[in-house]
Amino acid sequence: MDIKLKIWRQKDRKSQGSFVDYYLTGVSRDMSFLEMIDYLNKKLIENGDEPVAYEHDCREGICGSCALYINGRPHGPGDLVTTCELRMIKFNDGDTIVIEPWRAKSFPVIKDLIADRNAFDKIMEAGGFVSVNTGSAPEANSIPVPKPDSDEAFDAAICIGCGACVAACKNSSAMLFVAAKVSHLALLPQGKAESGKRARAMIARMDELGFGSCTNTGACEAECPKGISLAHIARLNREFLKEGFRS
Amino acid sequence: MNSFLNESVGRKFLVGISGLFLIMFLTVHLAVNLFLIAGQEAYNMAAYFMASTPAIRVMEPLLAAGFLLHIAYSSVLTFTNQGTRPQKYALVDQSETSSWPSRNMFVLGFLILIFLVLHLSNFWYNMKFGEMTYIEYGGVEVQDAYSLVTGKFIIWWYAVIYVAGAVFLGLHLVHGFSSAFQTLGLSNKLWYRRLKLIGTIYAVIIAAGFAFIPLWFLFGNLFS
Amino acid sequence: MSKLVSNIPGGPLADKWSNHKNSVKLVSPANKAKLDIIVVGTGLSGSSAAATLAELGYNVKSFCFQDSPRRAHSVAAQGGINAAKNYKNDGDSVFRLFSDIIKGGDYRAREANVYRAAEVSNQSIDQMVAAGVPFAREYSGYLDNRSFGGVQVSRTFYARGQTGQQCLLGAYSGLIRQISRGKVTMYSRRDMLDIVVVDGKARGIITRNLLTGEIERHSAHAVVLASGGYGTIYYLSTLAVGSNATAAWAAHKKGALFSNPSFVQIHPTSLPQLNDYQAKLTLMSESLRNDGRIWVPKEKGDKRHPNEIDEDQRDYYLERRYPAFGNLVPRDVASRAAKERCDAGYGVGETGLSVYLDFSRALEKQGKKAIESKYGNLFDLYEKITGINPYKEPMRIYPAGHYTMGGLWVDYNLMTTIPGLFAIGEANFSDNGANRLGAGSLMQCAGDGYFILPVTIGDYLADEIKTPRISTDMPEFDKAEKDVVEKIQRLMAVNGTQTVTSFHKRLGRIMWDHCGMIRNEEGLKKAIDKITGLKEEFWKDVRIPGTVGELNQELEKAIKVSDFFELGRLMCQDAIDRKESCGAHFREESQTPDGEAQRIDSEYSYVAAWEYQGEGKDHILHKEELKFEDAKIQKRSYK
Structure with missing residues (x-):
């Protein structure tokens, strides 16, 4: 099939970017979305042009590298997919596809379709861990964890840190990302001891880094490729407020 | 306590808790308004009861504080949020992922605020500081609020404004009700869905109730 | 030594x-x-x-x-x-x-x-x-x-x-x-x-x-x-x-x-290749083999839909060849068996390079819910990529480098x-x-x-502990940095016509064909020649757009691929040296009469450790003899 691509091109962090149109013929329905861009890049290189820079690595939806805003939605059409899992079968001959990088003050664009998501690591540094040193762990089965808690913790822990929640949020809030970590660790006895402190520190860091606040629109949950629930944001709020009233 | 208001979730807490307080107020307000349907004496007595009971009198400044808190902190948060995406997307498609009211709470809030100013100047100001007529029921002399209110509602554009206000309020509540619980952390996977449903039913009742009254008088007047 | x-x-x-x-x-x-x-x-x-x-x-x-x-x-x-x-x-x-x-x-x-x-x-x-x-x-x-x-x-x-x-x-x-x-x-x-x-x-x-x-x-x-x-x-x-x-x-x-x-x-259970532009193969967890049964049609080139092929027309070749372990044989055995069937013409799918992984019996016995709780995310992943619902028809799989x-x-x-x-x-x-x-x-x-x-x-x-903080001003740092800069400049200076990826694909094909699941001396020697030729072509005709002083993904790839040529050559050299079959290394020259791997402990019970001798030169082999004092040496058999 033949498609028209409208792709954001930007030389570097400081440059002004703009959209460039590409007409791409001979796209196969079997291709994944990223294979389609690889195909475009091959043609660009062979024509002496610069290929479109974008991030990707595992190509199976788990590393969180790929991050394209496609036709107005993070990771494009379809639910519970990362960009690398998106297939061209979702598009039709003659379609125009608009491709942008994640846009947020805290995720500055580095080049073309690559936004710098280092701010997520900075949020994690504020407390996204259990303060346990190697060697001091007790026997793994010494503390049973109720299966429902463990399962729910897992549902939060599957966050891949792709940033689609921020990209989707009209406030560029990182609440779902923070909630996934706080909720995961709050549900487990191992992480509970530091839970309130963790919630406050991570929220404070999130604010400091220029992410917006949550207005509960639910766009993050709808766009999260791992389907992380808003319920985790409620738990984050709870952990935060408990700590807020305590200190 | 002080410092946690420096953080976004702390500020949201104030918006949420004040929102729930206002929701309680709205319920009482609608209940009193429905006495309008019951007739002049019933409404005037209800209004008198509200105005003369000390426990309720005390609520008045609290209510004002609730409004101010709600408006002030949601404004602060909204203005902060405005700056978080300096470069906008060329194309945004949120049709499937979030509801229109949830994305436009501030706009709806602002419209409600304009309505509120009008509403207060129409009724509250007049009842407090204006020239009111009085009626005596069983030895008690009370303000004839009924005539003041119904006098306005029979003017068509007043009625339209009040219906519009009720619609804005309803849309604000459709999202605001469950959102407040979520912000206070009083939600989980199961209850989030329930709260959404309860919130929607509540919003419809409030909006329909408030819109019904001016229409009742407007049409009552037209066809009488 | x-x-x-x-x-x-x-x-x-x-x-x-x-x-x-x-x-x-x-x-x-x-x-x-x-x-x-x-x-x-x-x-x-x-x-x-x-x-x-x-x-x-x-x-x-x-x-x-x-x-x-x-x-x-x-x-x-x-x-x-x-x-x-x-x-x-x-x-x-x-x-x-x-x-x-x-x-x-x-x-x-x-x-x-x-x-x-x-x-x-x-x-x-x-x-x-x-x-x-x-x-x-x-x-x-x-x-x-x-x-x-x-x-x-x-x-x-x-x-x-x-x-x-x-x-x-x-x-x-x-x-x-x-x-x-x-x-x-x-x-x-x-x-x-x-x-x-x-x-x-x-x-x-x-x-x-x-x-x-x-x-x-x-x-x-x-x-x-x-x-x-x-x-x-x-x-x-x-x-x-x-x-x-x-x-x-x-x-x-x-x-x-x-x-x-x-x-x-x-790895035996990866998704087969779907098109020429594919950049990687998606792994399906091996755990699927706990309940999935692997088969190909008994008849060569049977192009019927898998659900139309009757039970007695299916060859559950792992269960047939390895009755004790069946579908749970180790990865190398399962991979080679799949390759053997496909090379013999029994493979399925358009390319004939895949086999079926079938859950119908497990679904029947354990119910959809039990299977879903074990493999739900893998089934979803499979459906997302192929558009085929594995609850209704078998998956198609093929081995992939892992x-x-x-x-x-x-x-x-x-x-x-x-x-x-x-x-x-x-x-x-x-x-x-x-x-x-x-x-x-x-x-x-x-x-x-x-x-x-x-x-x-x-x-x-x-x-x-007495060594002070190491200075980066030493001549060794100067030299190393200079070498790196020069290599990058050489790469950029080629300014040819072919993309880095096209070379990587060709190298991959050589390695897969000759130094993959099954190897022989002739093929490995041919591979070394091919790699040497491809490397020369790379250094004459690769095209890297952009400049050195910026984010340049093509340059990153080119540096990596340039090292792969040399590593590929060494892999073949190592495979030639080891004339036995052991583990994942299967030499055609060393197999039992019934086609299983033949290990030769008397000659190859060593770790091959190769020493670099300069670009394009053969490596020198050092051997670390392996001694087994506690583990009982057995023939690896899964029959």
């Missing part, structure tokens, strides 16, 4: 590690603060090592090419992590885990290292649970285990199909904590391009800042490579597209011997032949012999990073 001193401690096998821990030199806390360590790579082994070393008090500099350490490819491990906890009371023990790994590796791994890996496996589980890794639990609240990958006990801990992600994020959180304490300095978006050796010791690395193109110097008292495997040499593999051999290869060129490079595990048992040669202390240069995780060769068991990779990575390296590196660093 003098180059290979394995430093295996004395004493009985079971006491070696304790004895060693009791005898290694220690570094006082005050001295640790004066010592710098570079850790390259932030996968499970790199993150856990960096975090643990920082906890001990060393100053750690951590490097990864990704934007965040959390994205390293350990994240994609699916099935699980083994440990000898014996929670199931099914007779498991450290010794049994040890002997399973030795047997699985077809007696080509070092006993002492493997025993130690099994020994620390339990501690790794404790550590991860304490760090908040949400392993699967039973209704009792205690940890669950499953049987995995050709063993007869249930010792695999798992977190749905995402065990690697959860283990990695656990280690990452420890790393992030040390970054916030200032004990680890994180350098993300850096490719390590060379290692700096001063007076025979590893003293630093040269990196390229992938954002600015700047060539940087970093120094330390010791360097740890946790840079993973080189399976992307096949172009199409289950690895992340960015995984590469460049760091390990740079170390090799500076004198670190490279061991058993031809030992590459081909894990490299070979790597940098290390001694018992995980130190390479360059003093002060250590290699951990998949980057070293030590624990998996000629074939790795399922759920063994995470186990080794966690053991190396959390519990082994942090002890053994102290033994080396205890002699370095």
Whole structure:
């Protein structure tokens, strides 16, 4: 099939970017979305042009590298997919596809379709861990964890840190990302001891880094490729407020 | 306590808790308004009861504080949020992922605020500081609020404004009700869905109730 | 031979590690603060090592090419992590885990290292649970285990199909904590391009800042490579597209011997290739073979829909050939059997390069709900990619390059032949012999990073406490930086017509055809010629757009591919040298009359460690003889 691509091109962090149109013929329905861009890049290189820079690595939806805003939605059409899992079968001959990088003050664009998501690591540094040193762990089965808690913790822990929640949020809030970590660790006895402190520190860091606040629109949950629930944001709020009233 | 208001979730807490307080107020307000349907004496007595009971009198400044808190902190948060995406997307498609009211709470809030100013100047100001007529029921002399209110509602554009206000309020509540619980952390996977449903039913009742009254008088007047 | 001193401690096998821990030199806390360590790579082994070393008090500099350490490819491990906890009371023990790994590796791994890996496996589980890794639990609240990958006990801990992600994020959180304490300095978006050796010791690395193109110097008292495997040499593999051999290869060129490079595990259950533009093959967890049955039609070229092929017209070839283990034979056996059927013309799908993995019987017996709870995410993944619902018709699978048992040669202390240069995780060769068991990779990575390296590196660093902070102004740094800059300039100057990827694809094809699941001397020699020709063509005709001083993804790829040519050549050389079949290495010339692998212990019971002799020259082979004192040597049979 033949498609028209409208792709954001930007030389570097400081440059002004703009959209460039590409007409791409001979796209196969079997291709994944990223294979389609690889195909475009091959043609660009062979024509002496610069290929479109974008991030990707595992190509199976788990590393969180790929991050394209496609036709107005993070990771494009379809639910519970990362960009690398998106297939061209979702598009039709003659379609125009608009491709942008994640846009947020805290995720500055580095080049073309690559936004710098280092701010997520900075949020994690504020407390996204259990303060346990190697060697001091007790026997793994010494503390049973109720299966429902463990399962729910897992549902939060599957966050891949792709940033689609921020990209989707009209406030560029990182609440779902923070909630996934706080909720995961709050549900487990191992992480509970530091839970309130963790919630406050991570929220404070999130604010400091220029992410917006949550207005509960639910766009993050709808766009999260791992389907992380808003319920985790409620738990984050709870952990935060408990700590807020305590200190 | 002080410092946690420096953080976004702390500020949201104030918006949420004040929102729930206002929701309680709205319920009482609608209940009193429905006495309008019951007739002049019933409404005037209800209004008198509200105005003369000390426990309720005390609520008045609290209510004002609730409004101010709600408006002030949601404004602060909204203005902060405005700056978080300096470069906008060329194309945004949120049709499937979030509801229109949830994305436009501030706009709806602002419209409600304009309505509120009008509403207060129409009724509250007049009842407090204006020239009111009085009626005596069983030895008690009370303000004839009924005539003041119904006098306005029979003017068509007043009625339209009040219906519009009720619609804005309803849309604000459709999202605001469950959102407040979520912000206070009083939600989980199961209850989030329930709260959404309860919130929607509540919003419809409030909006329909408030819109019904001016229409009742407007049409009552037209066809009488 | 003098180059290979394995430093295996004395004493009985079971006491070696304790004895060693009791005898290694220690570094006082005050001295640790004066010592710098570079850790390259932030996968499970790199993150856990960096975090643990920082906890001990060393100053750690951590490097990864990704934007965040959390994205390293350990994240994609699916099935699980083994440990000898014996929670199931099914007779498991450290010794049994040890002997399973030795047997699985077809007696080509070092006993002492493997025993130690099994020994620390339990501690790794404790550590991860304490760090908040949400392993699967039973209704009792205690940890669950499953049987995995050709063993007869249930010792695999798992977190749905995402065990690697959860283990990695656990280690990452420890790393992030040390970054916030200032004990680890994180350098993300850096490719390590060379290692700096001063007076025979590893003293630093040269990196390229992938954002600015700047060539940087970093120094330390010791360097740890946790840079993973080189399976992307096949172009199409289950690895992340960015995984590469460049760091390990740079170390090799500076004198670190490279061991058993031809030992590459081909994973039997990957999705088949769908189109020419495909950049990788998606892995479906091996756990699927617990309930899925593998078959091809009995009739050659039967193009009917699988659901229309009757039971008696299906050839369940694994069950037929290996009645004892059936569909659960080890990965290499399953992979070769699939290739054999497809080469013989029984393969299915448009290309004829795939076999069916069928769940109809399991669905019938256990019900959809039970299957969904076990494999739901994998079934969804399959449907997402192929558009086929595996609840209704069988999956199609084909083998794909997956894990490299070979790597940098290390001694018992995980130190390479360059003093002060250590290699951990998949980057070293030590624990998996000629074939790795399922759920063994995470186990080794966690053991190396959390519990082994942090002890053994102290033994080396205890002699370095008087060495002041290493200056990056030394002539060795100048030279290394100059070499890197020159290589990059040479690459950019080619200015030819073909893309880097087109060369990588062609190289991958050569490797897959001649140095893949089945090898023979003639093919391997042909491959060496082809690789040499392709390399020449690359240096004449590759096209790298853009400039050096910016984010340039084509340049990054070109550097990696240029190293793959040399590594590919060495893999073939190693495969030629080893004229036996063992584990994943199957030489056509060495098979039993019924077509199974024929190991030749009398001649090949050694680790091949290759020494670099300069570009385009044959490597020199050093042998570390393997002694098996505790593991009972058996013929590996799954019949």
